[in-house]
Structures are given as structure tokens and as C-alpha cells.
Amino acid sequence: MSVVKINVLTVPAEMRAELEKRFASRAGMVESADGFEWFELLRPVEGTERYLVYTRWRSEEDFQKWQQGEAFRRGHAQAAQAAAASGNQGRGNQGPGNQGQGHGHGHGHGQGPAASGSELWSFEVAESTGPKA
Numbered sequence: 001m002s003v004v005k006i007n008v009l010t011v012p013a014e015m016r017a018e019l020e021k022r023f024a025s026r027a028g029m030v031e032s033a034d035g036f037e038w039f040e041l042l043r044p045v046e047g048t049e050r051y052l053v054y055t056r057w058r059s060e061e062d063f064q065k066w067q068q069g070e071a072f073r074r075g076h077a078q079a080a081q082a083a084a085a086s087g088n089q090g091r092g093n094q095g096p097g098n099q100g101q102g103h104g105h106g107h108g109h110g111q112g113p114a115a116s117g118s119e120l121w122s123f124e125v126a127e128s129t130g131p132k133a
Helices: 013-025 060-067 070-085
Strands: 003-010 036-042 050-057 117-124
Touching: 003 060, 013 050, 050 060, 060 070
Parallel strands: none
Antiparallel strands: 003 050, 003 117, 036 050
């Protein structure tokens, strides 16, 4: 059964372009992971500062393997180092529901945090439809 992971990032208006640029610059990093099925970065339209980072995986085990892998560590370690250097340790990892998943660090990817908070939501896919081939 497929699983969906949604990382909810609180991003102040002045950091939106930066966050999107950082995600664009790392395009392809998750796509090569075994069990990866889908990725979308969802931009808020109105009434919220929260971006949704949507990933779909073949199984919870595939997600866990990717999260514990080298590509995940590389991308998130850069953000953590930048946050620590700027005095914002852990700032991007606050928020209920993060559950110690290692997400967040503001998704700084080497330039300090772009997000001021992060939480991880987990779902199993109960039903799905999509485009016909």
C-alpha cells in the first residue's frame, strides 16, 4: 500500500521565492530513490504561509530507507549547518507533529532557513484515481 508524506513548511512571504528556488535547484534528488512515486511542492494561494511538500512512496519502508540515506542527509545537513551558523538552531524543526522525522531545518540547503517551522503528516492511500494511459 502506497504512503504519502506531507512536510508542512511555514514560510514567511519574503522567503517564498527563496524556498522555491532551493527546491528547484535540488530537483532529481528524491526521484532516484527506490520506491519513490511522486513529488509536488504546493504553494499557498491565500490565507496561509504554509507550503506543502507532497511525496508518495511505495511503502513506509521505502520512505524510511530514503530518509536514512545519503542524499537526504546531504541536503538536510547543509541546511542544519547554515541554521546553526546563523544562530537559528532547530528553528525550522519546530511545530507539533514533526515527530522527530528529521524534516525541516527550514529547508535552507546551505543558505540558512527559508521556513520558520515544519511538521510531518503521514497517510496511507486508501483510494486513488489518476489519468488513464
